[in-house]
Amino acid sequence: MTEGRRIGLPRSLLYHTFHSLWTTFFEELGWRTVTSPPTNRRVLERGVALAVDESCLPMKVFLGHVESLRGHCDAVFVPRIESLNETEHVCAKFMGAYDIVRNTMPDLPLVTYDVDAANGVQERASMLALARELGAGPLVARRAYARAKAAQRAHDLEMVRLQESLLDVGSAERDHTRILVVGHSYNLADELIGKPILEFLRSLDVEVVTSAEVDKPQARALSKRLSPSIKWTYNKELLGAVELYREVVDGIILVVTFPCGPDSLMAELCQRRVEDVPVATLIIDELQAEAGMRTRLESFVDIIEAKRHAAHKAEVEA
Amino acid sequence: MSRRRVTFPHMGEYWIAFETLVELLGAQAVVPPRMTRHTLEAGAHVSPEFVCVPFKYNMGNFLEALEGGIDVIVQAGGGCRFGYYGEVQEAILRDMGYDFDLVNLVETTNLPMLVRELRRIQPGASYPRAVKAFLIAYRQAQAIEAVEDFVRKNVGFAVDRGAIDRVTARFLRELRGARTLRAVRDLRSTTLAALGAIPLAKPENPLRVGVVGELYVLMEPFANHNIERRLAESGVEVHRFVTLTSLIEHGLAGRTFVRKTIAAAGPWLEFHLGADATESVAKTWELMNEGFDGMVHVKPFGCMPEVSAMSVLQRISREYTFPIMFMSYDAQTAEAGVDTRVEAFCDMLQMRRRRQSGA
Known part of the structure; x- marks a missing residue:
């Protein structure tokens, strides 16, 4: 194992949320990390071929990433997460990801850790156990965990700060239309799913704010105003982002991948309960035609710009 | 009030x-x-x-x-x-x-x-009133489950299927009026006795199929296009384990039940998949090892926990050449399609049996 010692990280699902934590952790343990390339058509096609037909698009993308790490590392890292705190849980695909990969690619060596805080399985203990499994002593393990957590916190703060500096400009003096794009980090940050949407909006001279860079604990607390009973941690963050920014944006776009159950319910509730800002839902599947997506975005932007100008005109005349 | x-x-x-x-x-x-x-x-x-x-x-x-x-x-x-x-x-x-x-x-x-x-x-x-209401309703649910379990296992072999249907219909009619623990118990035992007395032409070793999957589609015949009945009428003893009262009991047992189910899933699962999906894998593995002829897995289209289970079930099916039929339902699912698939599945099971006994 002297030459090897490489852990493969699929650039997919929670990688887009926890890459600082994971990369720092494995590197502090003395392993090199190999991250799969940004999603491309080939990765998606392999994922589609490997996945159960009805899997959601992010799961198909994920399996493509896992497969693309074959031969490039000693083991692929696939965490198993059920709940990150005592009162919430995450989507079932994060519960199943490890066993799905294990049964879909039985010959691929994997490493994992389990987090189910609602049932007493804590991230810290699980990550320390994984460190032990990878040959680290207790001191190195604890130091790696502490540094990984610090790196993750620094990263999260930086993202929030970037977004806030963008929002500092009040709506009175800004001349660009501002749109909040709401979607899971693993969708918005994905080269094939979310990136084209964000880039196209920017090309229309739209100022884009996203749900990926919110203050997560604050957003989760705020989500109760829109939906008191929603339990999925990541959906709470999305609803919280809506609540946090709805007063300072001109429109909201919900990016939903097919056939996401939590998102379909959340989008329904958002459309009903957010009445002050125009809300559009954009559904993405693996056959997504870019032309169709652009047409929809263009017409949405047209509508809110017309609305904005009308409001501006009314203000000037008054 | x-x-x-x-x-x-x-x-x-x-x-x-x-x-x-x-x-x-x-x-x-x-x-x-x-x-x-x-x-x-x-x-x-x-x-x-x-x-x-x-x-x-x-x-x-x-x-x-x-x-x-x-x-x-x-x-x-x-x-x-x-x-x-x-x-x-x-x-x-x-x-x-x-x-x-x-x-x-x-x-x-x-x-x-x-x-x-x-x-x-x-x-x-009042609190006592609520407890009593719950207990009686619970016993009624168990009575329904016991009767339906008998029907699933035997209706395909009844010399006169109408006889089973008549007893079941009377049972359901009378159950609405059976609102004491005693009345429910009596009705349950007379019904099971009446069903037991109906002549069956059942082979010693009938085809046996387990039905697993998502709870609602599993338990609502209208939503699954009567799949259990269709299977049974093709000459199959149909076994189902998910029932309303089993779900309540498992829910109350919490993690103890989850841990047991993961263990029962043998080498296939390390963790809980969520909802009923872990049990879908565990039951399939158990029944295959018991010598069942095949399984039917039902779920609503896109049901994530059961889609996770499918990736495991497909592997078991492949590695052991064990027949599993996967049924996925949405608002557009056509009744005729279900009928054809059940028929083809049962024919295939019969053929496998003949091949095995011929060899």
Whole structure:
């Protein structure tokens, strides 16, 4: 194992949320990390071929990433997460990801850790156990965990700060239309799913704010105003982002991948309960035609710009 | 407080137990009309487009019941997006102009909590009254399950199928009036005795098939296009393990049950997949090892926990050449398609049997 010692990280699902934590952790343990390339058509096609037909698009993308790490590392890292705190849980695909990969690619060596805080399985203990499994002593393990957590916190703060500096400009003096794009980090940050949407909006001279860079604990607390009973941690963050920014944006776009159950319910509730800002839902599947997506975005932007100008005109005349 | 008018979603024949529960609490039960295509169409029309199909059936039930005036809607929850149904359904119905109280049983994880929630159905119902109502309704549900279990295993072999149907129909009719523990017990035992007396032409070693999957589609014959009955009538002994009372018991057992189920899934699972999916894998593995002829896995289209289970079941099926038929239901699933697939599946099982005995 002297030459090897490489852990493969699929650039997919929670990688887009926890890459600082994971990369720092494995590197502090003395392993090199190999991250799969940004999603491309080939990765998606392999994922589609490997996945159960009805899997959601992010799961198909994920399996493509896992497969693309074959031969490039000693083991692929696939965490198993059920709940990150005592009162919430995450989507079932994060519960199943490890066993799905294990049964879909039985010959691929994997490493994992389990987090189910609602049932007493804590991230810290699980990550320390994984460190032990990878040959680290207790001191190195604890130091790696502490540094990984610090790196993750620094990263999260930086993202929030970037977004806030963008929002500092009040709506009175800004001349660009501002749109909040709401979607899971693993969708918005994905080269094939979310990136084209964000880039196209920017090309229309739209100022884009996203749900990926919110203050997560604050957003989760705020989500109760829109939906008191929603339990999925990541959906709470999305609803919280809506609540946090709805007063300072001109429109909201919900990016939903097919056939996401939590998102379909959340989008329904958002459309009903957010009445002050125009809300559009954009559904993405693996056959997504870019032309169709652009047409929809263009017409949405047209509508809110017309609305904005009308409001501006009314203000000037008054 | 006046008697409140209470409705609930349909699921198989459990409406009898739900009706008993509501009425013994002192409220008035409004049973939604029997499901038809219209129920599904009306429900789908007001539901998010790709929400799973149980949501749409529930909405159809509520809309049809609300026409008669309703004070309370009771909704339950499960381990997946089922748990979030209540709030979204309430928002949709309120936007349509309906006014009602929603009693959402989703948060209840122990019996005292459940009984407390039940008392919200009819404020003023005493604690002992609520406990008694729950117990009697629970026994009714178990009686339904015992009768249906017999039917699934034997109706395919009855010399006169009509005889089984007549006994079952009478049982369901009389169960509505059996509202003491004793009456439920007596009706259950006389019915099982009557069923046991019906002549069967059952081979010593009949084809045996297990049915697993997502709870609602599994337990609502209208939603699964009567798949169990179709299987049974093709000459199969059909085994199903997920029932309403088993779900309640497993829910109360919490993690103990989850741990046992993961262990029962043998080498295939290290972790819980969520909702009923771990059990789908565990049962398949157990029944295959017991020598069952095949399995049928049913779920609503897109049901994530069961899609996870499928990746495991497909592997088991491949590695052991063990027949598993996967059925996925949405609002568009056609009855004829289900019929053809069941027929082909059963023919294949028969052929395998003949090949095995010939070898």
